[in-house]
Amino acid sequence: MSKPVFINEYRRNPANVLTVGTFDGVHLGHQALIRNVVNRAKQKKAPAVVITFDPHPREVINPASDGIRLLTTLNERASIMQDYGIDEMIVIPFTRDFSILSSEQFIREYVYDRIGVSEFVIGYDHHFGKDRQGSINTLKKLSGELGFTVHVVKAHEVRHITVSSTVIRNLLEVDGDVSAASEMLGRRYEVSGTIVKGDQRGRTIGFPTANLEPDSNRKVMPANGVYYVEVTLEKQRLQGMMNIGYRPTFSGEPRLVPEVHLFDFNSMVYGSRMRIHFIRRIRGEHKFESVEALVEQLIRDREQCRRFGSGV
Numbered sequence: 001m002s003k004p005v006f007i008n009e010y011r012r013n014p015a016n017v018l019t020v021g022t023f024d025g026v027h028l029g030h031q032a033l034i035r036n037v038v039n040r041a042k043q044k045k046a047p048a049v050v051i052t053f054d055p056h057p058r059e060v061i062n063p064a065s066d067g068i069r070l071l072t073t074l075n076e077r078a079s080i081m082q083d084y085g086i087d088e089m090i091v092i093p094f095t096r097d098f099s100i101l102s103s104e105q106f107i108r109e110y111v112y113d114r115i116g117v118s119e120f121v122i123g124y125d126h127h128f129g130k131d132r133q134g135s136i137n138t139l140k141k142l143s144g145e146l147g148f149t150v151h152v153v154k155a156h157e158v159r160h161i162t163v164s165s166t167v168i169r170n171l172l173e174v175d176g177d178v179s180a181a182s183e184m185l186g187r188r189y190e191v192s193g194t195i196v197k198g199d200q201r202g203r204t205i206g207f208p209t210a211n212l213e214p215d216s217n218r219k220v221m222p223a224n225g226v227y228y229v230e231v232t233l234e235k236q237r238l239q240g241m242m243n244i245g246y247r248p249t250f251s252g253e254p255r256l257v258p259e260v261h262l263f264d265f266n267s268m269v270y271g272s273r274m275r276i277h278f279i280r281r282i283r284g285e286h287k288f289e290s291v292e293a294l295v296e297q298l299i300r301d302r303e304q305c306r307r308f309g310s311g312v
Helices: 028-044 057-061 072-085 103-115 136-146 166-174 179-185 289-310
Strands: 018-022 046-055 088-093 120-122 149-153 190-196 208-214 224-234 236-246 257-261 274-284
Touching: 018 028, 018 103, 028 046, 028 120, 028 149, 046 072, 046 103, 072 088, 088 190, 103 136, 120 136, 136 149, 166 179, 179 274, 208 274, 224 257, 224 289, 236 274, 236 289, 257 274
Parallel strands: 018 046, 018 120, 046 088, 120 149
Antiparallel strands: 190 208, 190 274, 208 257, 224 236, 224 274, 236 257
């Protein structure tokens, strides 16, 4: 599997061992489900399948809201799923019409009739169908009639907190706690994009930066502040510090500016691809009284990042 497969392109296979969900972030709780699916599929030499949705259901059910920021794009989800052993990630377009299907209609008409299932792995608290009325009991009721088995996976906790996409989003967006978020994800949180030309102000104060244009404007960006990061750029793994914010010391910017100062690297090319791995938050965003005060703080920030990088 190199990319997601939309349901209208999929050929039914009754042997499928599968699970269903949005899987935003593919965090440790999701990974427990995926391991269960993959292990059962290997035992019976059947396909390991994940059914997911796009766009995120909350964008359709509550369109009046500001929308939901995502931990992973659709293609990122597919790539991570492949790494964990999933054979097919089948995408169902989540529309208003789809959202009003009953839970039984969803299982009968989509999971059973169009995709095929022999074993269904489900999270302990998973609900589906119109108004989230479907549950484990719904599946168990239908399993006897349709001839598939149901397996329930319990909650996954980190430091006595149940792992969920919502908890991780809050850690990132509200607290900027990329360390705790990464612990729940089971990997570093990352944002990918393209290097674009900025106003080159950082170069004038001794801190040249690469401005990042993220691949998706729906992707979660950690809370404003300075972060120690590792960067994959042109097949190199580099260290640096990233600032996310509105540059208040320079009278502010009208839009959020994510920019990275790379250590020991000066050959950035506009248009290059860059992947940011967030390691640790250094501090929040501050407005300094002068450019000189800002530079002094940036020097301290860089020293702190280098200490983290060296393990001191």
